[in-house]
Amino acid sequence: MSVVSKEIRGNVAILTVNNPPVNALSHAVRDGLLNQMQALATDDTVQAIVVACAGRTFIAGADITEFGKPMQAPSLPTVVDAIENMPKPVVAAIFGTALGGGLEVALGCHYRVGAEDAKIGLPEVKLGLLPGAGGTQRFPRIAGVENALDAIVSGRHISAKQANSWGVFDGLVDAVAGGSTSALVDAAVALAIEKIPAGPRPTGQMEIDNSKYDEAFFAGFRKSVARQTRGYFAPEQCIQAIEAASRLPLAEGMEAERKLFMACMTNPQSRALQHMFFAERQVGRIPGITKETPRRTIAKVGIIGAGTMGGGIAMNFVNAGIPVTILELQEEALERGLKVVRGNYERSMKRGKLTQAQVDDRMALFTGTLEYEALSDCDLIIEAVFEKMEIKQQVFSKLDEVAKEGAILASNTSYLDIDEIASYTNRPGDVLGLHFFSPANVMRLLEIVRTSKTADDVLATCVGLAKQIGKVGVVAGVCHGFIGNRMLARYGHVSALAVIEGNTPQEVDAALFDFGMPMGPLTMSDMAGLDIGYMNRQSMGRENYDTTAYDWQDKIVELGRKGLKVGAGIYDYDEGSRVPKPSAEIQQVIDGESARLGITRAKKTAEEIVELSMLALVNEGAKILGEGKAYRASDIDVVYANGYGFPPYRGGPMHYADIMGLDVVLAKLQALSTAKPDMWQVAPLIEKLAADGKSFAAFDRENASK
Ligand code: T1G
Numbered sequence: 001m002s003v004v005s006k007e008i009r010g011n012v013a014i015l016t017v018n019n020p021p022v023n024a025l026s027h028a029v030r031d032g033l034l035n036q037m038q039a040l041a042t043d044d045t046v047q048a049i050v051v052a053c054a055g056r057t058f059i060a061g062a063d064i065t066e067f068g069k070p071m072q073a074p075s076l077p078t079v080v081d082a083i084e085n086m087p088k089p090v091v092a093a094i095f096g097t098a099l100g101g102g103l104e105v106a107l108g109c110h111y112r113v114g115a116e117d118a119k120i121g122l123p124e125v126k127l128g129l130l131p132g133a134g135g136t137q138r139f140p141r142i143a144g145v146e147n148a149l150d151a152i153v154s155g156r157h158i159s160a161k162q163a164n165s166w167g168v169f170d171g172l173v174d175a176v177a178g179g180s181t182s183a184l185v186d187a188a189v190a191l192a193i194e195k196i197p198a199g200p201r202p203t204g205q206m207e208i209d210n211s212k213y214d215e216a217f218f219a220g221f222r223k224s225v226a227r228q229t230r231g232y233f234a235p236e237q238c239i240q241a242i243e244a245a246s247r248l249p250l251a252e253g254m255e256a257e258r259k260l261f262m263a264c265m266t267n268p269q270s271r272a273l274q275h276m277f278f279a280e281r282q283v284g285r286i287p288g289i290t291k292e293t294p295r296r297t298i299a300k301v302g303i304i305g306a307g308t309m310g311g312g313i314a315m316n317f318v319n320a321g322i323p324v325t326i327l328e329l330q331e332e333a334l335e336r337g338l339k340v341v342r343g344n345y346e347r348s349m350k351r352g353k354l355t356q357a358q359v360d361d362r363m364a365l366f367t368g369t370l371e372y373e374a375l376s377d378c379d380l381i382i383e384a385v386f387e388k389m390e391i392k393q394q395v396f397s398k399l400d401e402v403a404k405e406g407a408i409l410a411s412n413t414s415y416l417d418i419d420e421i422a423s424y425t426n427r428p429g430d431v432l433g434l435h436f437f438s439p440a441n442v443m444r445l446l447e448i449v450r451t452s453k454t455a456d457d458v459l460a461t462c463v464g465l466a467k468q469i470g471k472v473g474v475v476a477g478v479c480h481g482f483i484g485n486r487m488l489a490r491y492g493h494v495s496a497l498a499v500i501e502g503n504t505p506q507e508v509d510a511a512l513f514d515f516g517m518p519m520g521p522l523t524m525s526d527m528a529g530l531d532i533g534y535m536n537r538q539s540m541g542r543e544n545y546d547t548t549a550y551d552w553q554d555k556i557v558e559l560g561r562k563g564l565k566v567g568a569g570i571y572d573y574d575e576g577s578r579v580p581k582p583s584a585e586i587q588q589v590i591d592g593e594s595a596r597l598g599i600t601r602a603k604k605t606a607e608e609i610v611e612l613s614m615l616a617l618v619n620e621g622a623k624i625l626g627e628g629k630a631y632r633a634s635d636i637d638v639v640y641a642n643g644y645g646f647p648p649y650r651g652g653p654m655h656y657a658d659i660m661g662l663d664v665v666l667a668k669l670q671a672l673s674t675a676k677p678d679m680w681q682v683a684p685l686i687e688k689l690a691a692d693g694k695s696f697a698a699f700d701r702e703n704a705s706k
Contacts, residue, residue, distance in 0.1 A: 004032030011047040011196075012189050013040050022060035023053045025079075025101045027072040029063075033105070034074045037082050037090075048192035049090045051083070051109055052185050057096025058118070059105055064127065067265075067274060076101050076133035077254065080108035084202045089195040093188035094118050094169075095181050097157065104133040107142065110201040111170045113188045114160040115181070120168065123155035125234045127277060128270030128649060132261035134204065136241035137253040141206040143168055145213050145246050149221050152238045153229065204250040213246040231516040232649050233269045237261075268659065272651030275697075276641060279634035279652070283474045284463050285704070287631065293460040296406060298322065302378035304395060306337025306368070309412060310384035312440030315341060316469040318365045319441070325367040325374050334368045341366065344441065372402045379404075380465070382434055384412040392416060393424045400425040408458050410434040414485055415536075419451045419478050429455035432462060435482060437643045445643035446471035447482050474639050477629035483636060484643045486624060487653070490616040492533075493679065495521040496549040498609055500594055502601035505570050506582050511606035512613060516647030521613075523580050525553070526569035531562045546679065552593040556586060611668070614660075617653040619669055622683035625654075625699070632703065633696035658695040666690040 003026070007014040015036050017023045033051075040046050053059060062076060083090055083105065092098075092106035095115035103120050106112050114120075122131045122139060130136055131152060140148035143166040151158055164172055173187045195201075222239060229235035237260040244256035264270055299322070303314045306328045314324045328334035345359040354362075367374070375381050381403055383395045392411060399409050409431045411421050422431035433449025446466050450459050459475065466473025476482040481489055495508045499522070509520020525533065534557040537545055556570060563569035564578060571580030594601050604612070621636045630636050637652020650656050657665050665686060672680040689699060 002032060003028045004036055006036055008046070009189055010193075011045065012050060012192050013043075013046045013048075014050045014052055014185060014189065016052045016054050017059060018054035020055050022057055022097075023055060023102070024061060024063040024065075025059055025076055025105070026063040026066065029059075030074050030076060030079050034079050034082055037079075037086060040088075041086055046088065047196045048088055049086065050093055050185065050188040050192050051090060051105065052093040052181070052188065053095070058092070058094045058098040059102030060097055061100030061102050061123075062133075064274060064277065068271070076104065077258070080104050080133045083108035084110075084200075084204055086110075086200060089192055089198070089200050091170075091188045091192045091195070093181070093184050094120065094160070095184055097121065099157070100124050100131065100135075101133050104131055104135045104138070107135065107138040107203050108133075110203070111191055111195055112168060113171045113173065113184065113191055114164065114169045115184050116160055116172045116174050118160040119157040120160065120163050121155065121157040122152045123157070125153060125155040125232075125238055126273060128232075128234050128267060128273040129264045130234055130238045130241055130257070130261055132257065132265075134250075134254060134257065136238065136257045136260075137245045137250055138203040140242055140245045141208055142166075142203050145208060145210075145242060148242050148245075149239065152242065153221075153225055153235050208246050210246040213243075218243055231647055233267045234264045237264050269649040272649055272655055272659075275634070275651045275655050276637065276648045279632075279638050280472055280642075282632060282700075282704075283472060283635055283638055284467065285631075286459065286463060286475055289456055289460045289463065294457040295464055296379060296408065296457060296461045298379045298408075298461065298465055300325070300378045300380075302327065302375035302381035303384065304375075304381065304399075305384040306334050307384065308340070309436065309438060309440055311337045311341045311344075312438065312442075313382055313384055313412060313434075313436050314366065315344065315362075315441035316436075316471070318362050320469045321365070322469075323365045323367065325369055325378060327369050327372065327375060329370065331370060334370065338363075338366060338368055372398050375399070376402050376404055378407055380408045380410065380462075382410040382412055384436075387413060387416065389416055389420065392421050396421055396424040396431070400427065406430070408432070408461060410462070412436055415481055417478060418449050419453070422451050422453060428453040430458055432458060433476075433478075433482070434462060435476075437484075443643065444470070444472045445484070445639060446473045447476045447484065447639065447643075448473045449476045449478060449482055451478055472638055472642050474635045475631060476639075477627070479624070479627065479629045483621075483624055483630050483639045486629075487617050487620045487636075487640065488644060490620040491613055492521055492525065493546065493549055494612045494616045495609070496553060497546070497679075498604055498612070499590055500548060500552050500597065501599060502594075502603045503609065504582065504587060505590075506580075507603065507606070508609055509580075511609040514606065515610045515613075516650060518645035522570050526563040526571055526580060527578075529563045529565055530557045530569050548597055548599075551597075552590050555589050555593065559589070561586075612672075614653060614656060615665065615668055615672065618657040618665060619680070619683050619686065621654055622685045622696075625696075626683055626685035632700045634700055654696045658697055662686055662690040662695060663693075 003019045005016050017029055019029050090109040091111045092109040093113055095118045098106050098120045122135045124131050147166050160172055173184055241257045241260045244253045301317045301322055301324045303310050303324055303326045306326050314326050317324050342363055348354045349359050385391050385395055411418055411433050418433045422428035432454040435447035437443035437445050448462050463473050498508050499505055505522040509522050512520050534554055561568040567573045572583040624630050625633055633654035637654050640646040641648045641652050646652055669682045673682050
């Protein structure tokens with residue numbers, strides 16, 4: 001079947017795009033639309049046209065798989081301009097998600113009918129681009145400049161109802177009742193017939209009253225988005241394109257858009273963000289797990305521990321409509337935990353994200369209990385109790401007694417050995433790690449840790465469940481810190497050493513903040529609590545870690561300065577403030593420690609600090625990959641961008657190394673290893689890939705085909 005088919009209904013032609021899975025605007029679709037439009041332009045038997053889609057959604061955008069390849073004519077702007085210049089009315093029938101180029105096609109149409117539950121969006125900015133087929137010129141004309149700035153610079157999805165209030169639609173229908181879009185197409189045909197007398201209404205010819213959209217207006221908008229767009233290239237280009245729309249006629253505005261689009265397309269950030277887009281869609285592909293692998297039904301979830309993590313984890317399931325039984329050992333702790341959860345929902349309600357009824361409905365899905373037996377009907381039980389193996393042993397031994405057969409038993413542990421935890425049950429095949437990141441109801445990352453015995457159906461169930469609860473679930477193997485925290489330890493080592501060797505904490509933090517991290521590593525340590533690392537080191541024993549790097553931090557903890565939670569750590573904090581302030585007292589401690597160790601303090605440049613930090617992440621990531629504790633280098637990028645704030649516009653640590661070149665990475669690591677062999681052992685996988693002239697991306701491609 002052609003990707004663009006035509007049906008004649010009276011004097012209306014219905015063009016239907018059929019290019020699964022999301023009707024992306026591949027060359028065949030562009031070509032088909034243009035050819036059909038050109039034929040219909042001179043077909044006097046057709047008075048109006050409807051553009052519809054088959055499958056599950058209206059066009060979801062340009063075909064991202066064609067990026068980076070020579071563009072095959074016709075270009076999308078050519079197709080959209082041809083639609084807009086048709087001599088007869090063209091109506092778009094929108095359902096599902098009309099995104100990017102898909103919405104631009106719909107904006108080239110003269111009228112639009114939408115399903116009430118449809119969403120539209122111009123998310124190109126998330127791919128490091130901007131709407132390059134007239135979206136920056138037409139959307140401001142139909143929806144207004146403010147709404148266009150909001151939509152295009154955020155890239156967010158907009159409900160059809162909100163878009164309708166902006167004037168984007170000429171009508172909404174409850175189109176997918178029963179899953180069929182026939183009612184939507186009927187409505188679009190009716191509107192097309194109704195518009196025959198009025199004729200085409202070219203969006204591009206609509207005027208913008210730019211009297212209030214002056215320099216000051218756009219400067220104010222830039223300021224309002226500065227924080228969330230920090231470091232990104234494309235948002236500024238989007239703003240400039242919309243500025244052009246507010247001042248120039250369509251043709252000149254389109255020219256400006258084209259130039260800005262090409263600037264984005266050739267900027268390395270777009271390649272990095274597109275790498276991240278596909279990487280997030282690869283994580284669910286697990287060797288040995290297929291569509292045929294059985295999945296267990298998860299109709300009820302048990303959570304052990306109603307603390308910050310337990311409550312946050314529970315919210316993910318309740319938000320997906322799955323009832324949760326949450327267990328604490330004391331009534332007071334249980335009540336406190338549920339109160340925190342309700343407080344979270346009420347804050348969302350105050351922000352207009354939830355109604356009172358929704359808050360009540362969600363709280364109604366919680367059942368609190370003090371009895372393990374209450375978990376006996378749960379399909380999945382996750383423990384979020386204290387990080388001590390003895391306690392995990394008690395919990396899993398008890399679960400082995402009370403959990404029903406076939407229940408999945410998961411630990412939220414960050415570091416403990418899940419193979420050992422599984423050994424405390426008679427059902428190790430049902431055990432795995434589900435490592436959430438705090439705040440668990442907010443952070444998208446979920447590390448799914450398979451043990452040597454985790455059954456395939458248990459893993460497959462949890463991989464699917466991750467997507468169901470809105471998480472990016474990355475499968476990891478059992479090792480100390482799994483993927484993210486294992487890399488974080490190396491990253492933290494570099495910054496700890498940089499301080500004792502000569503930099504101030506604020507210099508180290510500024511270098512990585514300016515690189516694009518959400519905060520510096522030392523600020524992050526203060527926020528997480530210095531005592532966590534302190535206790536880890538105490539349990540490891542001094543012979544098992546780099547005392548030179550960490551003694552200064554331990555001294556700070558011994559001064560009672562555990563970090564932000566006590567108002568003092570590496571930094572000082574004003575009462576009630578989270579803003580770190582350099583501490584003269586701590587700088588003296590650091591200088592004293594350097595002297596005690598006989599270190600002549602010498603500062604590293606910001607570039608050196610960033611490079612060492614990146615090399616630490618990449619080297620550990622390559623060890624994790626080489627040991628088979630992660631399936632892909634791109635999975636590691638997904639972990640570090642979603643769990644630790646690595647700037648997505650740099651593609652993740654492994655992509656960043658590919659851009660550097662693994663031969664360059666190897667040479668730098670070898671030099672470091674020569675200088676500090678205890679700290680820098682070069683990952684064998686980097687040696688191999690560099691020797692073969694390959695990248696991590698090539699490694700992933702080769703392994704994907706296995
Ligand atoms: N091109 C090619 N493939 C795409 C695609 C696209 N635009 N969008 C999705 N896919 C694939 C995806 O890789 C996956 O493949 C499958 O479809 C299901 O996707 C000129 C230049 C539409 C909301 O940014 O946001 O238009 O893994 O798992 O969760 O101005 O996909 O099954 O083989 O994400 O239901 C702008 C990107 C492009 C939209 C559906 N458009 N897509 O989410 O399914 S740039 C976008 C999405 C552009 C113009 C510019 C989501 C979705 P596979 P999925 P989903």
